[in-house]
Amino acid sequence: MSLNLETITNNMKKHLTVxxxxxxxxxxxxxxxxxxxxxxxxxxEYHTGKNRVETAGFKSNWFIGMDGGAQVYFGEFDSExxxxxxxxxxxxxxxxxxxxxxxxxxxxxxGIGQRGATKAFNPHxxxxxxxxxxxxxxxxxxxxxxxxxxxxxxxxxxxxxVICGYKSEGHFWNFTPFVGLGWAHVxxxxxxxxxxxxxxxxxxxxRVCDALDLNVNVHAMMINEAFDGDTGGRWGEGNLxxxxxxxxxxKPRGWERGKTVKVVETTDITQYQIALAELxxxxxxxxxxxxxxxxxxxxxxxxxxxxxxYYVRFELGKSELSKEARVNxxxxxxILKTTGAKFTVSGxxxxxxxNKKINEKLSQERAQAVYDCLTKEFGVPASQLDLDxxxxxxxxxxxxxxxxxxxxxxAK
Numbered sequence: 001m002s003l004n005l006e007t008i009t010n011n012m013k014k015h016l017t018v019x020x021x022x023x024x025x026x027x028x029x030x031x032x033x034x035x036x037x038x039x040x041x042x043x044x045e046y047h048t049g050k051n052r053v054e055t056a057g058f059k060s061n062w063f064i065g066m067d068g069g070a071q072v073y074f075g076e077f078d079s080e081x082x083x084x085x086x087x088x089x090x091x092x093x094x095x096x097x098x099x100x101x102x103x104x105x106x107x108x109x110x111g112i113g114q115r116g117a118t119k120a121f122n123p124h125x126x127x128x129x130x131x132x133x134x135x136x137x138x139x140x141x142x143x144x145x146x147x148x149x150x151x152x153x154x155x156x157x158x159x160x161x162v163i164c165g166y167k168s169e170g171h172f173w174n175f176t177p178f179v180g181l182g183w184a185h186v187x188x189x190x191x192x193x194x195x196x197x198x199x200x201x202x203x204x205x206x207r208v209c210d211a212l213d214l215n216v217n218v219h220a221m222m223i224n225e226a227f228d229g230d231t232g233g234r235w236g237e238g239n240l241x242x243x244x245x246x247x248x249x250x251k252p253r254g255w256e257r258g259k260t261v262k263v264v265e266t267t268d269i270t271q272y273q274i275a276l277a278e279l280x281x282x283x284x285x286x287x288x289x290x291x292x293x294x295x296x297x298x299x300x301x302x303x304x305x306x307x308x309x310y311y312v313r314f315e316l317g318k319s320e321l322s323k324e325a326r327v328n329x330x331x332x333x334x335i336l337k338t339t340g341a342k343f344t345v346s347g348x349x350x351x352x353x354x355n356k357k358i359n360e361k362l363s364q365e366r367a368q369a370v371y372d373c374l375t376k377e378f379g380v381p382a383s384q385l386d387l388d389x390x391x392x393x394x395x396x397x398x399x400x401x402x403x404x405x406x407x408x409x410x411a412k
């Protein structure tokens with residue numbers, strides 16, 4: 001029979017430390033997300049610059065207008081006529097858009113008729129009536145009259161907004177120069193003519209209400225000298241009109257002041273602070289428990305495995321091990337190698353048979369057989385075993401000489 005002799009040390013303090021550290025690590029995961037109140041504050045800061053406005057969309061700031069008045073043509077021979085005889089009706093119709101408070105564009109129609117003078121010997125657009133009242137060319141001229149129109153595109157510059165700055169309610173008076181190009185066409189009887197026109201002028205607009213302006217429009221047109229049919233070496237001719245009219249401004253109209261929008265979110269962190277304080281207290285409690293655990297002495301559990309004397313019996317006059325004995329010695333070898341303890345292998349012979357010399361030799365051979373089996377077959381270190389032989393002995397167990405033919409292994 002054998003008992004396992006083994007010392008197993010369990011460090012209870014280490015187990016408790018691991019448990020405490022696991023609890024500390026689990027605190028953030030166990031903490032619930034507190035409800036947080038968030039307030040949003042929107043601050044709008046409007047720009048104070050004179051023309052700091054936001055760009056309007058395509059549908060904004062469209063206008064349409066119409067002017068009527070008088071115009072005068074500056075042709076080859078017109079200076080020979082009285083000024084009043086040269087005045088003709090003028091009409092302007094236009095549609096446009098302001099892109100900014102300072103810059104806009106329009107597409108316009110200008111025209112109706114022209115009056116002046118033409119050569120009597122080769123007249124163009126003549127009425128058949130002479131030009132009275134002037135010497136020189138006057139006796140060789142006839143009055144001239146023809147109809148035309150001028151389709152032109154202009155760029156507008158509102159100097160009132162540029163100089164004085166944009167006002168959402170609008171200035172009472174706006175001073176707006178313009179320049180542009182167009183196509184002019186004579187549509188009276190021959191000779192008909194088509195020319196490129198250069199246009200420029202000044203619009204004086206007076207605010208009537210948000211939607212309506214009263215305009216005084218001075219419009220100059222430069223044209224090729226052949227436009228009225230007469231040529232005489234001049235590089236160009238012109239037309240000057242002065243009209244009065246109205247402009248209607250469609251909605252949406254005007255611009256918003258440029259602004260900077262600031263969004264500030266403020267968070268009530270009271271719930272966070274409360275949760276943090278609770279977690280801090282729990283952490284301190286666990287750290288205190290951990291410190292106490294570390295200061296406690298180690299608890300050691302010791303298990304001793306004890307090997308009792310081991311008995312192997314032999315046949316009369318024999319020192320060979322049976323298979324059963326080898327199996328049992330293999331089990332003993334496991335215990336010996338586990339404990340590392342030292343054992344004595346003692347051989348015996350029964351004194352009732354044989355003589356002293358034979359029994360001495362037989363006890364040695366039996367002990368050697370067990371020793372060799374343990375060391376060579378089952379790998380027990382030789383340093384753990386001591387050999388001993390007792391020779392022939394009297395009956396050791398139950399007065400039976402057969403039981404003395406044995407080897408007994410005992411712990412030292």
